[in-house]
Amino acid sequence: MPIQCIKKSSDGDTYASELDSQTDSGPYKYVNTAIPIMLQRLRNYGIDPKDLEVKLFGGADMMVTDSENPNPHPVGQSNIHAVLKIIKAQHLTLTVSDVGGHLGRKLLFYTHTGEVLLKRIQSSTELDSPL
Template sequence: MIEYRNHKFNRQEIILHPGDYFCSQENIVISTILGSCISVALIDKMNGRGGMNHFLLPNLSINNPENILKNKSSRYGVFAMELLINELMKMGSNKKALIAKVFGGGSVLNFENQERNVGYMNIQFIIQFLANEKIPVAASDLGEYCGRKIIFFPDTGKVLVKKLQSRKKIDEIRKEELETSKRLVNIQKNREIVLF
């Protein structure tokens, strides 16, 4: 997570990377850049607060549920969503009052098999998760062959989306996602050594 002053919006800006989440009711912006990853902005309009996350994969391992329980990382959707919801509830939000805006799941990693497409798996996960939690989706921009820059205003719930479709930008996003995926695999293989 990076924080700096955004002069365009005259607000502090929090920039999220995979595994980050942030909640606030202050006059700030929360932003991130997505490829196949997902970001969910949860909004509590009644109290003028919200939060956003950025996760890389739905679960640690679909085939190994014991592994999921040992490695609760917010890079995985199931934990990223729980952390985001819990943080807003700690701030005084009622879960029943939350609405979601969902972004990402682009097809930037070029898997031929739809079942192995990370963006597709992330989209299927988040739609099902929000339905199970009874959190309504007020807006979404999902899928396609593009990246996205997301800017979220937690005090108002407003979200700006810029699609990143240039070949160069998509290649940069793909490279970053592949490097992050490799680091996660190394962490799983070698529990004593954490590469970052």
């Protein structure tokens, strides 16, 4: 989730892959803890969350085997809903969103401009390919 503060030319990014931090394996791995931590750190630098532009990507259900047997517990959709709930609760401005589906994404985030380039990954061989 790339974020940018236009007023202070500050940027941040988080990649949280799990919904809930019920275990103690690290707060930065989980949606419900990584985003609040990042927002607090930005506040510590004098950045007001209302000045942030949020760009949300990901949440693909990568575990789908076929259309007849979809994943019964789609983690991607759960993460999307959790992030959108946090964005709303924190009164953040969501400016760009490309979420869900069954394809992974590769992002290139230019922190000096806030621009994000996106490539949808069709296969595992594309993970190491350039955008």
